[in-house]
Amino acid sequence: MTATRRPSLVDQVRSGLLEDLVSGKLAPGAKLPNENEIGERFGVSRATVREAVLGLMEAGYLARRHGSGTYVTKAPRSRHALDSTVSYTEMIREAGHEPGVMVLSNTVREPTEEEAELFDVTGTILELERVRLADARPVIYSRDSIPSALIEGTPPQAMFRSLYAVLAEAGHEVRRATAELLPVLADTKLARVLEVKRGAPLLHIDQVDYDTKGHAVMLSLEWHVADAFELIVNRRA
Amino acid sequence: MTATRRPSLVDQVRSGLLEDLVSGKLAPGAKLPNENEIGERFGVSRATVREAVLGLMEAGYLARRHGSGTYVTKAPRSRHALDSTVSYTEMIREAGHEPGVMVLSNTVREPTEEEAELFDVTGTILELERVRLADARPVIYSRDSIPSALIEGTPPQAMFRSLYAVLAEAGHEVRRATAELLPVLADTKLARVLEVKRGAPLLHIDQVDYDTKGHAVMLSLEWHVADAFELIVNRRA
DNA sequence: GAGTGGTCTAGACCACCGT
């Protein structure tokens, strides 16, 4: 259905300002009008302007300086940042490569002890073993586990699409995730599926995805080829 | 001086709620009073309550459900998350280890091409080569570069403390940072200083720190021992 | 001192959840 909702006033102001940014009407380093003037332009209150600006600040486009003004950031936002996207398909595409997926296995099995503890629901686990491709080159090997109960009725061929889309359609949209990072060496199996040498450096990511209600809905074990694409993390004090 | 500033009302409400959380008065899964009641309790308006709750949501303690209520998150917040701290000293301490630092070198030199482009100021670069310890075990080797102009007048012995503290005192408090992650293998030098085998897996982090004005103030090249402590990244959709 | 963002209020109406 993808209900077409009226964008909030905050959204409208944010989009309006963003348009000025990408069109170049507001160049990097330029100073924005003050908050009252922006409010007049869009016909909204100052509180609404502030929330819109806050969003653009978090996205890295703007910087506020108390007592001075609001300015356009010089350094453009880093794409495919690890902390602001959860979809690797998107990440690969934004890095300028053609994303692809190869399904190695698709099984239903009993939960492991770790999974039984992690997931609130009981029952079997659907495990998907895949290799992601960037321009036909293997870049990520992953083993994803989802409780079968969460995606009952989803046709098997849907598994070839994004698991996030599958979960969202089943009413379990992923809102946030926790990822643990660990550098490892490629063993024989990983070397084969990722087409690297045995002992090559890989980044292992152990990730748990949570839906809007805060329930764990997917466990992902991933191994990333070292130089496939830049993995960026934005850190804040 | 560390000016003692009156905490804002938002801070007071956030602290008050946080106290209930850590004391267990509000158990995981419990439902909070509605926003008007919280406002009455602290004597503030609903907007103030909402901003405080927003902070606790971003920190992962609370979850709001439209039309239902605000609830205490079940999974406790992961400590030493890579995206919410920039100080490794803190990270090591929170992981339950005694942090330590060994300074390998402390030199002043001309900027590299990359540094000249990155930093807004000109002049020489102060480079600090260090090994961080957790309970006397080497866990991170780092090479930090700061434009000398930014920390003029800082006594040399200050370099043994946190560089973030040094920068903050010089009026360049670090607000955010961008980190690029890359799994690598230990070469001979890294193996020696980190006391691991040659070819051992390491996590290389290439980080740029920015101050409140958005200017780059420090460039850090780091190599982390694989299993020293868990590196977590919180991701949001 | 003039102008900016930072904080806060009191109230209104809307959208969603559960009974």
Place this chain on the structure above:
DNA sequence: CGGTGGTCTAGACCACTCC
């Protein structure tokens, strides 16, 4: 339907920056 969070307003005063 009542209760919850989601959005928004109009106005006030404070804190900081810069001339």
